[in-house]
Amino acid sequence: MIKNRTKSEDKRRLILQAAVRLFVEHGFTQITMVKVAEHAGVSKQTVYSHFGNKEDLFAAAIEHKCLSLGLADSLHLEGELKTCLTLFALRFGSFITEDETLKTHKLCAFEANHLPQLAEIFFRLGPDVVISELSRYFAYKTEKGKLNTPEPRWAASQFLGMVMGEARLRAELNQMDERTLVEREQYLLNCVDMFLRAYQA
Amino acid sequence: MIKNRTKSEDKRRLILQAAVRLFVEHGFTQITMVKVAEHAGVSKQTVYSHFGNKEDLFAAAIEHKCLSLGLADSLHLEGELKTCLTLFALRFGSFITEDETLKTHKLCAFEANHLPQLAEIFFRLGPDVVISELSRYFAYKTEKGKLNTPEPRWAASQFLGMVMGEARLRAELNQMDERTLVEREQYLLNCVDMFLRAYQA
DNA sequence: ATTATTCTGGACTAGTGGGTCTAGTTTAAT
DNA sequence: ATTAAACTAGACCCACTAGTCCAGAATAAT
Numbered sequence: 001m002i003k004n005r006t007k008s009e010d011k012r013r014l015i016l017q018a019a020v021r022l023f024v025e026h027g028f029t030q031i032t033m034v035k036v037a038e039h040a041g042v043s044k045q046t047v048y049s050h051f052g053n054k055e056d057l058f059a060a061a062i063e064h065k066c067l068s069l070g071l072a073d074s075l076h077l078e079g080e081l082k083t084c085l086t087l088f089a090l091r092f093g094s095f096i097t098e099d100e101t102l103k104t105h106k107l108c109a110f111e112a113n114h115l116p117q118l119a120e121i122f123f124r125l126g127p128d129v130v131i132s133e134l135s136r137y138f139a140y141k142t143e144k145g146k147l148n149t150p151e152p153r154w155a156a157s158q159f160l161g162m163v164m165g166e167a168r169l170r171a172e173l174n175q176m177d178e179r180t181l182v183e184r185e186q187y188l189l190n191c192v193d194m195f196l197r198a199y200q201a
Numbered sequence: 202m203i204k205n206r207t208k209s210e211d212k213r214r215l216i217l218q219a220a221v222r223l224f225v226e227h228g229f230t231q232i233t234m235v236k237v238a239e240h241a242g243v244s245k246q247t248v249y250s251h252f253g254n255k256e257d258l259f260a261a262a263i264e265h266k267c268l269s270l271g272l273a274d275s276l277h278l279e280g281e282l283k284t285c286l287t288l289f290a291l292r293f294g295s296f297i298t299e300d301e302t303l304k305t306h307k308l309c310a311f312e313a314n315h316l317p318q319l320a321e322i323f324f325r326l327g328p329d330v331v332i333s334e335l336s337r338y339f340a341y342k343t344e345k346g347k348l349n350t351p352e353p354r355w356a357a358s359q360f361l362g363m364v365m366g367e368a369r370l371r372a373e374l375n376q377m378d379e380r381t382l383v384e385r386e387q388y389l390l391n392c393v394d395m396f397l398r399a400y401q402a
Numbered sequence: 403a404t405t406a407t408t409c410t411g412g413a414c415t416a417g418t419g420g421g422t423c424t425a426g427t428t429t430a431a432t
Numbered sequence: 433a434t435t436a437a438a439c440t441a442g443a444c445c446c447a448c449t450a451g452t453c454c455a456g457a458a459t460a461a462t
Contacts, residue, residue, distance in 0.1 A: 008437095008438070011438085011439080042439085042440090043439060043440045043441065043442095044440090044441090044442095045438095045439075045440070045441085046438080046439060046440080049438075049439085
């Protein structure tokens, strides 16, 4: 009985893709099961047969989205210290102000109240990964005598906070302005300098 | 004709209070006009006569909430540099992890897509005030020779980012843990030290 | 007491949405 | 060809909601 799984996987993928796009763009309540079905080119009943109800579909969609956001691209922490920090700051700085990233984050944060497991997934696949990786890196560089971060996780938290900065707050609230945008790269370089001033061994 | 305004102001206040509490706690779509009316001890029609429709009521509620969050309490930037920064970090650090603050922020960020003017109000009354005040303070201290922040607004952005840090991310996603919580104060003191190491003249 | 306004409570409209059910069709394995 | 499963299209149920309307009660100014 491995027969019908062929067709079924296709439909499932279509439904999930549609759900991701629609939920991330418009949120949970704004999207109806009919809209998902139509967008997936599938009947309403098929949606229900693949995902039992709206909340389950939503959870599946968010989890899928978290995994496909491409966070890992920011996390190549290798090579010379300053180069590495700079590259990370630029990449991660872009990542967190991307539209998809922001929308997903806001959605999870907002729904965190009544769907706790959702926020947990997002945190585990997002912020937690970054902070952990970065603090591991800082601990390593401290061990090597390049940095002096007695509390690597605090240093990671500080560095990430700085990289987010005003731009993240503005982007989150759709209040990005020209000035913050064009200064962004210089600001991030400045963060690296400032961080090294405080923590370089 | 200043007569009926006596009674009317009372009802309006009751409605607004109920709306603030309910909207901030449960969001826009989850709250119905009937619930607001019942919570305010008022008839549905009275709600409509005071605030034309749901969106207007929502906007009024959010604006009122933003003004009453008590952000200003964090902003007493006077006295000796390190003491002042420490006090600010502790106060503002508490403020941004408070339940009411977080819920309001998340709500505004989430609704920013389809209610732009709402996010604008929140940004103007919240983040913008803090960044501006802090950068004004840094500029002043630099002028006085106590600090060396050639770009005060960047320094403000960095300091605020650090103060938020992991705790803010966790709180936002209902993922606060014991460790982050008990270490919070020490972390904030560490931020001040780190900041001064990088920027003290 | 009169009068204008507000407020109440409930009925009403018109639309929406989650979820189920069914009858008939397609699909693919045997 | 048969069979079992998945799929479709649409009707259907039930509960809910923004907003309107209205008749009567309360309120306050004159």
